[in-house]
Amino acid sequence: MRPGAPLLRSVVAVKLSMMINYSGDFHADVERVRELEAAGLDIVWVPEAYSFDSVSQMGYLAAKTSTIQIGSGILNTYSRTATCMAQTAAGLDYVSGGRFVLGLGASGPQVIEGFHGVPYEKPMARIRDYINVCRMTWRREKVVYDGKAVQIPLPEGEGTGLGKPLKLINHPVREDIPIFWASLMGLSVTATAQYADGWLPIFFDPEKFHTVWGDELKKGQAQRDESLGQLQISAGGMVAIGDEFAGDAADRVLDMARPNVALYVGGMGARDKNFYNTITQKYGYVDEAIEIQDLYLSGKKEEAASKVPREMLANTNLVGTASHVKERIAAYQEAGVTHLAVTPIGDPTKTIEQLRDLMG
Incomplete structure (x- = not known):
């Protein structure tokens, strides 16, 4: 085992994931996703930033595909309330037949304050609260929650005072929709390892990642509820094989x-x-x-x-000969990566087929 390998993990078959371009031709991307689905792509991430909303696009993707998982990459926790996030995820999971993955993140003050006009406050606590509220909502519990960033119903003295605890009307397809957290540093990474189903890091080096996040991951995993299973990790980069x-x-x-x-x-x-x-x-x-x-x-x-x-x-x-890329895939797998996030250089379908061959 490499010195940077996360704790509490077992080597599992790696899934292939890809992000579509939020500023590209979405209709053309959907047709490409259908081809990639047939070639063996496991999950497509749909970004939002300050482009078209990704929820409507993910609903469209759900109708046009049949097996591929559809993930939000990412939905920020400021432009939608916690229960709205839970409703949205449950709705997307319903129309996709249980294929939705909820990717959450805090974005940044430039977008949150500059585009949405919402104060950028308590990002780590806010995401943790959203995770808890989402799971509570999907279990169809009455939503009564008193967190550091989220209080439902509104506390006494705020609003009209007429709010009352409610639970989701519909029965979700799943109570355990996977939640991935796009965290970067410190306490957020620790909280990700403790509370989330998966982690969306950036600049992930499978041999050196422990020098950046090792302590935080170990601390969070030590406090992780066993019922959540292994922390899933989605990481990778450009792929060119040959x-x-x-x-x-x-x-x-x-x-x-x-x-x-x-x-x-x-x-x-x-x-x-x-x-x-x-x-x-x-x-x-x-x-x-x-x-x-x-x-x-x-x-x-x-x-x-x-x-x-x-x-x-x-x-x-992952750029190089087939043997080199195969070694890099093994390094990611040994580091605990469960979802190899790829950006194909050249023909995406051919690249996915090449990766599938290399992964056996």
Whole structure:
């Protein structure tokens, strides 16, 4: 077992997952998802950010597919109330025949305050409260909840005073809809390992992830309810398989990730509060992370992208010969990854078929 392998895990068959583009051609994406479903893709994640809402699109996907799981990647916990989130998840699980996965996250103040006009307060506590309320709602219990961020019904002295505890009218397809938490650092990762069914990390290096999140994962897993089972992890990156991607030839693919990594490491958040930059430093790329941020915030975005360490790109993507990619899949599996999140370079259907062959 690698030193970074999470506690309380067993090696399981890895599922294949993919994110569709929130700014792309959705109707074309749906047809592609249907092809990928036939090729063996297990789950498709539908993002939202501040684009079209993802719920209507996931309902459409449910009608157009039959076996693939459909996940929200992610729904933020500020633009919908906790019980609305539970209703939404139960509704999507119903129309999909039990194929929905609820991906939750806090987004960031730029979107929450700037687009939704809601104060960005208590993000970690809020998500934990949402998880508890969702599960309570799906069990059709009367929703009475007094959390740090969520109180249902409204406390005495707030509102009209006419609110009363209610329970969901319908009987959900499942009481245990999987909940994945897109957490980044510290207490949120600990809470994810304790409360959520799954985790959606970023920049996941299967050999080094323990240097960033190991202590938090162990602490949360030590307090985890056994009934939740193993913490599922969805992680991965770009995938390009073939002899033409061997050795230095992989660089032209890995370089495609540079602008996006530089955006997150250099430009997401204030200089002194950028979690993606902190993650990069915790991986050991301290000087590089500082330089990327300095360049990016100075407007030198291309130069910032050029400073992203190649080792980081190589370790967080799956690019190379078939034998190399097979080794990388094994590394992710040994690290506890249950859902290999892939961004195919080239023909997506062919890539999924290649991955299925490599995974046996």
